[in-house]
Amino acid sequence: DAGVIQSPRHEVTEMGQEVTLRCKPISGHDYLFWYRQTMMRGLELLIYFNNNVPIDDSGMPEDRFSAKMPNASFSTLKIQPSEPRDSAVYFCASSLVFWSGLAGGHNYNEQFFGPGTRLTVL
Amino acid sequence: GENVEQHPSTLSVQEGDSAVIKCTYSDSASNYFPWYKQELGKRPQLIIDIRSNVGEKKDQRIAVTLNKTAKHFSLHITETQPEDSAVYFCAARLLNSGGSNYKLTFGKGTLLTVNP
Numbered sequence: 001d002a003g004v005i006q007s008p009r010h011e012v013t014e015m016g017q018e019v020t021l022r023c024k025p026i027s028g029h030d031y032l033f034w035y036r037q038t039m040m041r042g043l044e045l046l047i048y049f050n051n052n053v054p055i056d057d058s059g060m061p062e063d064r065f066s067a068k069m070p071n072a073s074f075s076t077l078k079i080q081p082s083e084p085r086d087s088a089v090y091f092c093a094s095s096l097v098f099w100s101g102l103a104g105g106h107n108y109n110e111q112f113f114g115p116g117t118r119l120t121v122l
Numbered sequence: 123g124e125n126v127e128q129h130p131s132t133l134s135v136q137e138g139d140s141a142v143i144k145c146t147y148s149d150s151a152s153n154y155f156p157w158y159k160q161e162l163g164k165r166p167q168l169i170i171d172i173r174s175n176v177g178e179k180k181d182q183r184i185a186v187t188l189n190k191t192a193k194h195f196s197l198h199i200t201e202t203q204p205e206d207s208a209v210y211f212c213a214a215r216l217l218n219s220g221g222s223n224y225k226l227t228f229g230k231g232t233l234l235t236v237n238p
Binding site for chain 2: 043095110114
């Protein structure tokens with residue numbers, strides 16, 4: 001498997017422009033996560049999906065940010081309009097939940113990260 | 123929600139020495155604690171994880187310990203090598219009542235530098 005795929009790898013845009021980041025999760029994975037990474041705030045979860053349905057979007061900073069997952073193999077994160085403070089590396093990650101009969105039968109999942117998109121808003 | 127504190131923010135050691143990174147979490151319901159390594163310009167990758175039913179786990183030169191009572195867990199790297207230089211993130215997962223939450227809360231990261 002090629003792993004999680006993200007595009008573009010780098011994006012430079014001007015303030016006010018619309019930005020669309022794309023992610024293809026690992027085939028068969030049922031969870032997809034969008035993260036933002038900056039020096040000041042570290043690695044922040046923006047939103048995550050389960051079977052294409054958004055579960056928790058409490059990390060989405062503003063209405064300027066939106067995310068969709070129209071099918072199991074594709075997700076987008078859109079910023080409209082973009083601002084300089086949105087400059088960051090955006091990671092997409094996917095995981096497959098499995099059931100462990102040990103430890104009281106809890107669910108566990110490893111998140112596999114994509115290579116990230118480095119966004120610069122001028 | 124969960125809050126994860128990680129210390130130190132930077133750590134410099136000599137090759138061959140040991141390195142220890144510590145994290146604390148706020149919610150006693152958290153039950154899964156992974157550690158990720160991120161090399162410069164690369165993606166975070168899982169290196170080891172521990173579940174709340176065990177106190178220690180080892181994988182070659184890497185070990186993680188968990189103290190549920192004190193709500194802290196630590197990463198131990200022995201015989202450090204220059205290729206261990208990276209940013210290390212701890213994380214915690216809060217299990218909600220429905221058992222369906224898979225949200226990881228990450229620490230701010232520790233920049234480890236191993237000097238030859």
